[in-house]
Amino acid sequence: MKRVSVKAASVLRDVGFSKHSSSSLEIIVKPVVLNPLYNLLPQTQNPNQIVDVICSTLKQRDVDFVLSKSLIPHLGNREISRVLLRFQSDASRALTFFNWVKFDLCKRVNVGNYCLLVHVLTWSKKFPLAMQFLCEVIELANEKEEEEDVFSVLVSATEECNWDPVVFDMLVKGYLKLGLVEDGFLAFRKVIGSGFRVSVVTCNHLLNGLLKLDLMDDCWQVYRVMCKVGILPNTHTFNILTNVFCNDSNFGEEVGVFLEKMEEEGFEPDLVTYNTLVSSYCRRGRLKEAFYLYKIMYRRRVVPDLVTYTSLIKGLCKDGRVREAHQTFHRMIDRGIMPDGISYNTLIYAYCKEGMMEQSKRLLYEMLGNSVVPDRFTCKIIVEGFVRERRLLAAVSFFVELRRLKVTIPFEVYNSLIESLCREGKPFAAKHLLERISEEEGYEVKPETYDNLIESLSRCDAIEEALLLKEKLTSLDVKTYRALICCLCRFGRNREAESLLTEMVDSEVKPDSFICVALVSGYCKELDFAKAESLLSFFAIEFRIFDTESYNLLVKAICEMGSGYNKVLELQDRMQRVGFVPNSLSCKYMIQGLKPLM
Template sequence: MKKLVSKLRFFSSSSIVPRCNNTPKPVLNPLYNLLPQTQNPNKIVDVICSTLNHRDHSVLLPNLRDEVKSLIPHLGYSEISRVLLRFQSDASRALAFFKWVKFDLGKRPNVGNYCLLLHILASSKKFPLAMQFLSELIELTSKKEEEDVFSVLVSASDECNWDPVVFDMLVKGYLKLGLVEDGFSTFRKVIDSGFRVSVVTCNHLLNGLLKLDLMEDCWQVYNVMCRVRIHPNTYTFNILTNVFCNDSNFRQVDDFLEKMEEEGFEPDLVTYNTLVSSYCRRGRLKEAFYLYKIMYRRRVVPDLVTYTSLIKGLCTDGRVREAHQTFHRMLDRGIKPDCMSYNTLIYAYCKEGMMQQSKKLLHEMLGNSVVPDRFTCKLIVEGFAREGRLLAAVNFIVELRRLKVAIPFEVCDFLIESLCQEGKPFAAKHLLERIIEEEGHEAKPETYNNLIESLSRCDAIEEALVLKGKLKNQNQVLDVKTYRALIGCFCRIGRNCDAESLMAEMLDSEVKPDSFICGALRVTIRLLKLFVKRGVDIIKR
């Protein structure tokens, strides 16, 4: 017996367990069979399975690590697969072991281990769990071109119980993670191998390819569906209608609709809305209104989407009055307009310079409890600006504020800038002060610079200096255009000393004077010395 023990010690201390690619090979020496299970490398699978067979394996598994600490290095990918295969009919124990390996031992299972677990979970109808681990596997392998999950899944199906739905789930898993092209490639492999894909997964694939503008691939998927007799549903045809509308073969839509009806599917509201919207975008309003009439004949009631498409199409074609008539027809049908449908009409009226109608529509919005958005206000203010009616735009803003309508600050900023450019700085300054007081917004430095420049051009130097002080309190620097306007104003009103002081301040702020500023000051000898001292080049006028 002493000789046997000494031989065991010799074998355990020698390197008789080769390792290749971090996967331990089985220890085949028969002398290990004389050791207790928890010390025998050949028995690591038996020890783990024995623990898992215990009723309360969730408690025993964490403690197992300490008991078989010396054997953990011998738990390779092959051993993990053997344990999973022993519990292929007991998904909960297989899953407990997989998580123990991954989280407690810190080992990363390989693709084969994942695929065995996926087959076990799918065959046990634990589909949400299977999808969870499938998504995890796809993320692990998506950047490794040599890892083909589909091929390993097929190989793993020879060793364990499996459900073909797992291949459908694989395509869906790629699509779920946004890997549409990988999903399409896997779809073709699945079909070529004789497996089935559900119509739901096909619809997800078609939708993903449509969003990527891969129209040819969409038709390939549809042709495959017809070939292997995956029966399309209404959702399939609605997606394909979108494909037609975005494809160059738009004239074949009627033929496609006929085929849809031959398959036993009636075009629904989504189908008609897709077609009406596409006809309107392409300026084919005659066909759009023909479909609109057909909808009523077939008892498909047009909704807000239908009418908004028609209104937008008419507005784009310059037929604003007809668009408004269609809008009223929509109201008569009992369909409540939303902000988008109002904005479509308001935009058209503003484009035509019909500002009174635009304002009337906005008041109608408020009366119907439809809240204007930032786009609504922007449309009307910019419409007034194009017409040169800036003061009317200011009154419009004040009126909206009185009606408790929130005005986006960028709209007010645009109006302030427009007023400054038009030489109306006092109206701009009053509007800014009102916004700051009521809304609590702080104006951007560019807004202050525009106001200072505009006030200076109007020789309102004191008001300009007040704003300059506000900028300075915000630790903001004036730009060269603002200095140019202030210095030019000082020179015009005969305050040359103030102009020279401002020049010195400008140089301290490292803003270089331009030729206009130098010409306005008729550069004195004292200023020339200041320029030389500060290293400023004088540009001759």
């Protein structure tokens, strides 16, 4: 590879390069006189001779060389670069020196020092080491507040040292290796713009990175540059571009043109190309075009594989054509391609979505017969199918059958089924399932599961079972307390309910208006109006809960007992002091209470 005319944008002053000097060698060997009196010192203590001393020491020893400590303060970035330039043809000694400076002396080497070492290593064909240090210098440049342009520094260094053009290809690859795709794209443009070449492998890496970032326009720009500068694409290039093409909004109208372009370049579309196009057509619901390509594949002697058929099956299922999808599934098996978990799950999901649970079950048994293990998704979609059909007990029986067949069912799927059973008012089935998996599989029940179960049992008036489960919890949430208190009040067990309220307040769980209604209603049924009034005041003062429904329940109960107009007015006066304001319903109850007295 040849460099076309390169002029760097900036000069590495701290490295000691000068584009105005007539001879780069003169810069390297000419000592900088710090003080004439230093010449009277021994050579090993003279900073004017530090480069010569280091180079001489390096030539005598392979590793672990020792210098006078008096010289170390005078070893700056400029001197480091001069030593590296002396060992352009001896990469091992250059590397030994660089590591000694960096690790033994703990000196901060700069971007210019790194770039010189990278050039030395690439010139000596030590490409893995060169890439390692190239990645380090990229990270070093990115850490600085004023970011140094590694490309410009590498270009400037070429005026002073031996170099291999492959270093610029490696620079782009280094950015991509570090995940800096957009910086890699910028470096690619600089490298090409300066007349250097980039390999097709690096271009493919760049295209792939841009594709993952959804930068489609940049992908096409890279491809156009490749064509312009004569970087010949390969099959991998076109397969990446096929993905780019499929993500383009104009996909579909120019597929034929794109495939013709591939053939003009001398590349036949392969299995990866066709699979990408078929998958894209299916995702967009263009099944006619997808099946047309499927037929073309056979004509081109490209045999469809599991990926091709799975894409077609998914497309048909998404379009609601489940029976056709199953026929395609059987056609795949007839052609000697064994389905995997994804293809089975696709069909099972489609049948469950259509409410065809028997077909889903048959497919799962067929799956097991072919030694394809159902995964988390398989179990989840079957549970969801049974729930949609409101056949929860059938789901429990089915799971028992799966356990008999040694199928491992994930705990989160069990949780989902237990929650559905509780929601649908089948707490005893949920409790039985929970006990079974706890005993047989050592399942550790989560507090939320107990909360759901207690709430469901309470709604079904199974208060004793709910209270027994409560003992297994160290803390309850407001929903669980509410369910228990409301259930106890329905049974007239108001004092137990009130004790739960006390426990709730002690646990710093704030009650709500539903709990207030349940307790007031419960005591009103007992005709204990004083307790009901006391609770109304407690909720208002302690929690700022002014529940009008509870207040009206108390007014109505007093009026219905014929306790007298004065008692109702006294109650109203006391409640107004707490903050309650009577409404139209309160007045209605009071008027109805006065009628027997008239």
